[in-house]
Amino acid sequence: MPRHLVALMLLAFSLLDQGAHAQAALIPQPDRIEAGHGSFVLNRNACIVAPAGRRTQEIAAFLRDGIREQSGIALRIAATSKRPCIELRIDPSVQGEEAYRVSITPQRIEIAAADERGLFWGVQTLRQLLPSDHRATLSIPAMRIDDAPRYAWRGVMLDAARHFIPVPLVKQQIDLLSRYKLNVLHWHLTDDQGWRIEIRKYPKLTSVGAWRTEADGSRSGGFYTQQQIRDVVEYARLRNVMVVPEIEMPGHASAAVAAYPWLSCPKTAIPVPRTWGVFTDIYCAGGEKTFTFLHDVLNEVAELFPAPYIHIGGDEVPKQQWAESPSSQKRMHDEKLADVDELQSWFVQRIQHDLEARGKTLVGWDEILEGGADRNAVVEMWRGDAEAAKALANGNRLIVAGPFYLDTSIDELTTQDIYRINPFASPAFAGHADQVLGAEAPLWSEYVTPRNLEAMLYPRVIALAERLWNPEAHDYADFQRRLRAQYPWLDAQHTAYGPEDRDLVDYKLDYNPTQHRWRLRAARGFDDIELHYTTDGSEPNAQSPTFGDVLDRYTAATLKVTPYRHGVPYLTSRMFPMVDNLALGKPVTYLTAPDAHYAGTATQLVDGVLGSNDDYNDGLWVGWRGADLAATIDLQPAKPIHSIQVRFLQQSGSWALLPKLVTFAVSDDGKSWRTLQSTPIDVQPMDLRVMVRTVRFNAATPVTARYLRVTAQNYGLLPVGHEGAGKPAFLFTDEILVQ
Numbered sequence: 001m002p003r004h005l006v007a008l009m010l011l012a013f014s015l016l017d018q019g020a021h022a023q024a025a026l027i028p029q030p031d032r033i034e035a036g037h038g039s040f041v042l043n044r045n046a047c048i049v050a051p052a053g054r055r056t057q058e059i060a061a062f063l064r065d066g067i068r069e070q071s072g073i074a075l076r077i078a079a080t081s082k083r084p085c086i087e088l089r090i091d092p093s094v095q096g097e098e099a100y101r102v103s104i105t106p107q108r109i110e111i112a113a114a115d116e117r118g119l120f121w122g123v124q125t126l127r128q129l130l131p132s133d134h135r136a137t138l139s140i141p142a143m144r145i146d147d148a149p150r151y152a153w154r155g156v157m158l159d160a161a162r163h164f165i166p167v168p169l170v171k172q173q174i175d176l177l178s179r180y181k182l183n184v185l186h187w188h189l190t191d192d193q194g195w196r197i198e199i200r201k202y203p204k205l206t207s208v209g210a211w212r213t214e215a216d217g218s219r220s221g222g223f224y225t226q227q228q229i230r231d232v233v234e235y236a237r238l239r240n241v242m243v244v245p246e247i248e249m250p251g252h253a254s255a256a257v258a259a260y261p262w263l264s265c266p267k268t269a270i271p272v273p274r275t276w277g278v279f280t281d282i283y284c285a286g287g288e289k290t291f292t293f294l295h296d297v298l299n300e301v302a303e304l305f306p307a308p309y310i311h312i313g314g315d316e317v318p319k320q321q322w323a324e325s326p327s328s329q330k331r332m333h334d335e336k337l338a339d340v341d342e343l344q345s346w347f348v349q350r351i352q353h354d355l356e357a358r359g360k361t362l363v364g365w366d367e368i369l370e371g372g373a374d375r376n377a378v379v380e381m382w383r384g385d386a387e388a389a390k391a392l393a394n395g396n397r398l399i400v401a402g403p404f405y406l407d408t409s410i411d412e413l414t415t416q417d418i419y420r421i422n423p424f425a426s427p428a429f430a431g432h433a434d435q436v437l438g439a440e441a442p443l444w445s446e447y448v449t450p451r452n453l454e455a456m457l458y459p460r461v462i463a464l465a466e467r468l469w470n471p472e473a474h475d476y477a478d479f480q481r482r483l484r485a486q487y488p489w490l491d492a493q494h495t496a497y498g499p500e501d502r503d504l505v506d507y508k509l510d511y512n513p514t515q516h517r518w519r520l521r522a523a524r525g526f527d528d529i530e531l532h533y534t535t536d537g538s539e540p541n542a543q544s545p546t547f548g549d550v551l552d553r554y555t556a557a558t559l560k561v562t563p564y565r566h567g568v569p570y571l572t573s574r575m576f577p578m579v580d581n582l583a584l585g586k587p588v589t590y591l592t593a594p595d596a597h598y599a600g601t602a603t604q605l606v607d608g609v610l611g612s613n614d615d616y617n618d619g620l621w622v623g624w625r626g627a628d629l630a631a632t633i634d635l636q637p638a639k640p641i642h643s644i645q646v647r648f649l650q651q652s653g654s655w656a657l658l659p660k661l662v663t664f665a666v667s668d669d670g671k672s673w674r675t676l677q678s679t680p681i682d683v684q685p686m687d688l689r690v691m692v693r694t695v696r697f698n699a700a701t702p703v704t705a706r707y708l709r710v711t712a713q714n715y716g717l718l719p720v721g722h723e724g725a726g727k728p729a730f731l732f733t734d735e736i737l738v739q
């Protein structure tokens with residue numbers, strides 16, 4: 001056979017293999033794929049034919065630009081053509097909301113849909129069928145695809161309030177949502193820790209409310225100008241994604257109150273919080289100025305977002321300020337409301353009527369059901385099927401979010417977990433199919449920054465996309481094969497996706513008293529993650545030294561570690577302060593064992609490692625539930641003691657409170673004890689700020705002893721008014737330091 005014919009045959013087989021591979025890798029899996037005969041050859045001689053309407057021309061331009069970006073082939077857009085072409089067509093015979101049909105023959109490619117939304121999804125399917133490498137000629141195997149989504153609301157929530165997300169990163173997520181046919185970006189724009197949207201009538205919302213002072217004195221924050229908002233909304237519209245803003249009320253309002261203290265009932269000046277949790281500063285339901293403010297804010301928000309929905313939050317509203325406020329109590333009396341739950345319902349319904357006057361539908365988290373919710377509101381369920389049942393029985397339309405919280409660690413909520421979850425399996429959904437809009441995956445950002453945002457989203461969001469588009473797809477092995485075929489494209493887009501079933505890095509630090517050695521073990525989610533570190537607490541960079549799975553330290557240091565992948569920092573730095581002291585590695589016994597979930601190692605309180613200042617669940621804090629801390633350390637032998645230091649953490653929203661009393665005592669024989677100091681603490685269980693309290697003893701002259709006992713009295717049962725009222729509080733401490 002002549003050499004040139006062999007080359008042509010090899011090229012043909014190569015092109016066919018590319019097309020078949022792309023067909024097998026489509027996500028979401030279409031309803032129906034029927035293989036044809038032959039293939040369509042795409043090269044610069046082909047063109048795109050599209051109707052003359054504005055939206056169809058936008059879709060044609062999107063396809064043209066996508067083909068040029070992926071392959072380098074430049075096509076022109078025409079009204080008609082006798083040459084091989086890709087034809088976009090509106091066809092009323094295509095049945096179903098957002099449905100489309102793709103027909104590929106050797107002569108042409110036809111994408112048909114009953115409306116422009118379906119037409120765009122057909123284009124996205126064709127783009128996935130294209131090989132991602134640059135070639136002058138591409139071969140796309142003949143086939144027919146008939147496809148439509150099962151659920152209308154297929155979304156992701158991005159929390160830009162806790163940690164600001166720059167506009168380019170928001171746009172990159174819109175590109176990815178659109179590729180996998182997710183059609184809603186729920187944009188969480190206000191919360192206690194930051195107000196992120198420019199409101200021209202109230203400039204302090206961004207000059208004050210958008211910025212906070214961190215524990216180290218640095219300032220962090222940011223906001224979106226109205227022009228940036230319009231730009232993002234338009235960017236999303238072109239990609240078939242609806243942007244739904246969330247403006248939190250009546251709770252999660254601290255940033256707004258920091259800007260305008262008169263919005264709260266106490267009218268007291270507060271800073272923008274730098275810690276996480278639920279805060280008591282909420283909008284005052286008794287003040288008309290509050291509703292004038294919210295009306296004005298919603299005026300500007302409604303103008304910026306053409307979506308028919310505005311999300312108002314409505315979750316986690318501590319109502320003690322209303323209970324103590326004369327104006328709110330008068331409001332309850334005037335409106336004949338029985339309690340503060342009914343006052344919240346009245347508040348939500350007043351805002352709902354305000355939105356309806358603008359043609360907008362209110363969306364709120366399932367707490368808007370408390371006190372009774374108007375059936376026209378859309379309820380977003382996060383607390384479980386019982387709340388879904390209430391909403392459905394009330395006649396509300398429903399969005400399910402609870403099973404898909406992506407701030408959950410990857411190890412605890414894997415890609416396969418999300419793929420296998422049926423969020424509508426509960427009997428509560430039976431007979432209510434017309435009320436179920438769909439689902440979305442929230443990514444709360446207390447511990448998510450621009451560094452690890454994409455690793456927390458992908459590939460789990462891609463599994464969600466298939467789950468909501470085609471819930472009849474059940475073969476995870478097949479999905480995983482198709483998913484892994486997506487990774488080269490994601491790499492080309494510089495998407496910093498995470499592992500499928502494990503965290504990016506799991507750290508474990510322990511101390512070996514025999515070797516006087518700290519050992520940090522790091523289980524990496526990807527083998528090519530590089531762990532850069534410093535030992536002076538400074539931020540590691542790409543030039544800092546690296547280690548693999550184990551790092552040993554024989555002297556105390558403030559170790560800081562940053563994971564890098566592909567030369568880019570992939571995760572927020574993790575700090576491990578190591579402190580040499582007299583109790584380091586010494587035997588410790590407890591009168592009552594710690595709670596099994598927060599017990600750590602046997603020597604956790606004497607390993608010389610301090611916990612973080614805002615996360616009791618970091619593996620370095622030891623916790624007791626409903627019990628006291630009583631720890632005895634054998635200093636082996638007796639030593640002169642100059643100071644003793646113990647830290648305690650309060651995170652009341654998680655039921656962790658400071659102790660009521662902390663006592664230090666010493667003994668020479670472990671039997672007879674003498675008290676050095678007892679320190680009472682005025683615990684405020686309704687203070688929802690995260691805080692760390694250090695209790696210290698400083699000896700006027702050194703105290704010599706062999707044994708040290710530290711006791712801390714647990715707060716006991718959580719008080720009335722607390723969400724955990726009547727339940728035992730947790731007590732957390734991280735280290736006992738003796739100098």
